[in-house]
Amino acid sequence: SAVISQKPSRDICQRGTSLTIQCQVDSQVTMMFWYRQQPGQSLTLIATANQGSEATYESGFVIDKFPISRPNLTFSTLTVSNMSPEDSSIYLCSAYRGNEQFFGPGTRLTVL
Amino acid sequence: KQEVTQIPAALSVPEGENLVLNCSFTDSAIYNLQWFRQDPGKGLTSLLLIQSSQREQTSGRLNASLDKSSGRSTLYIAASQPGDSATYLCAARPGAAGNKLTFGGGTRVLVKP
Numbered sequence: 728s729a730v731i732s733q734k735p736s737r738d739i740c741q742r743g744t745s746l747t748i749q750c751q752v753d754s755q756v757t758m759m760f761w762y763r764q765q766p767g768q769s770l771t772l773i774a775t776a777n778q779g780s781e782a783t784y785e786s787g788f789v790i791d792k793f794p795i796s797r798p799n800l801t802f803s804t805l806t807v808s809n810m811s812p813e814d815s816s817i818y819l820c821s822a823y824r825g826n827e828q829f830f831g832p833g834t835r836l837t838v839l
Numbered sequence: 840k841q842e843v844t845q846i847p848a849a850l851s852v853p854e855g856e857n858l859v860l861n862c863s864f865t866d867s868a869i870y871n872l873q874w875f876r877q878d879p880g881k882g883l884t885s886l887l888l889i890q891s892s893q894r895e896q897t898s899g900r901l902n903a904s905l906d907k908s909s910g911r912s913t914l915y916i917a918a919s920q921p922g923d924s925a926t927y928l929c930a931a932r933p934g935a936a937g938n939k940l941t942f943g944g945g946t947r948v949l950v951k952p
Contacts, residue, residue, distance in 0.1 A: 728885075760939070769928065769944045770883075819882055826871055826890070828930075828940060830883040 729753060729824050731831035739837045740810055747806045748834045750820030755800035760821040761793070764833070770819065776803045810838045841866045843931050845943035853951050858916035860946050862929035867907045870932045873940070874903050874914050877926045886927075887914070919950045 730753040740746050750759065761773040774782040774795055782795040796804045807814055815838045820831040842865045852858060862872070871890045875883040887896045887903040889912065895904045900917040916923055926947045930940040 731882075733882075769942045772939055775939065817880065827885060827888045828873060828932075829885060830875070832882040833880070835880055 728827075729756065729822050729829040731820055731822055731829055733820050733831040733834050735834060736832065737835040737837075739839065741839055742811055744810055745806055745808045746810065746836060747804050748818055748820070750803045750805070750831055752801045752822045754824075756822040756824050757800070758823040759797065759803045760823070760828075761795060761803070761805045762819040762821060762830075764817040764819060766816070773805070773818075807836065810836075812838045814838050841869075841931055841933060841941040843929060843941050843943040845927075845929060845946050847946060848944060849947040849949075851949040851951060852919055854919060854921060856919055856950075858914075858919050858923065858948060858950075860914040860916075860927050860929075860948070862912040862914070862943055864910045864912075864931045864941075866931075866933070867910050868934045869907065870934055870938070872903075872905055872912050872932070873930050874901075874912075875928045875930065877928060877945070879926075883928065919948075921950050921952050924948055924950050 732751045734749045759776045762770040764770050772785050773788045774784045776782045776795050776797040778797050778800050794806045817833045819833045844863045873888050874886040877883050889896045889905045902915045905912045926945045928945045930942045
């Protein structure tokens with residue numbers, strides 16, 4: 728299995744500001760993912776983050792709004808930029824290892 | 840494009856009853872299928888992983904079956920307990936390992952004491 732931690736666990740932010748979410752995996756993984764889960768909804772993939780290359784974004788998500796870093800094989804960050812109330816969601820980091828996918832505890836973001 | 844559906848969206852049962860959660864997918868060319876549990880406001884916990892070559896997987900009170908030909912997977916939870924109350928999500932991985940998961944909408948389960 729993989730143990731994934733995220734910081735912060737929750738935050739309340741003002742409109743127009745940015746928040747960076749950190750994700751740490753307990754051992755090296757090739758593929759990491761960032762998901763968004765809006766209230767009452769299932770998970771939506773934002774992007775795939777591979778070490779040494781730019782993140783691959785899904786339709787509807789752009790790098791200017793959700794810049795991602797992947798400096799090494801155990802760490803990644805997701806920034807939510809110029810936030811609006813519509814960005815209020817749970818953001819989940821995920822890693823793929825041994826045919827199985829694992830998730831962090833999530834970051835609950837509220838934008839006022 | 841793969842679509843994953845979970846019906847019903849919500850389920851309420853008395854404690855001790857067996858739970859049957861359904862997951863259907865439109866493209867049978869999957870690599871594997873995973874079942875997750877999510878508690879309110881929390882992340883996902885992986886429950887069971889079934890490879891495309893397998894028919895079922897078991898872990899404790901949990902048993903998951905897979906029928907690729909009919910595009911269905913079923914999660915059985917025996918002798919349900921109030922602690923089983925959560926949302927259960929299934930997710931299908933397409934034919935090549937490492938590609939992105941497609942999630943179902945989830946089934947919210949309430950086990951009443």
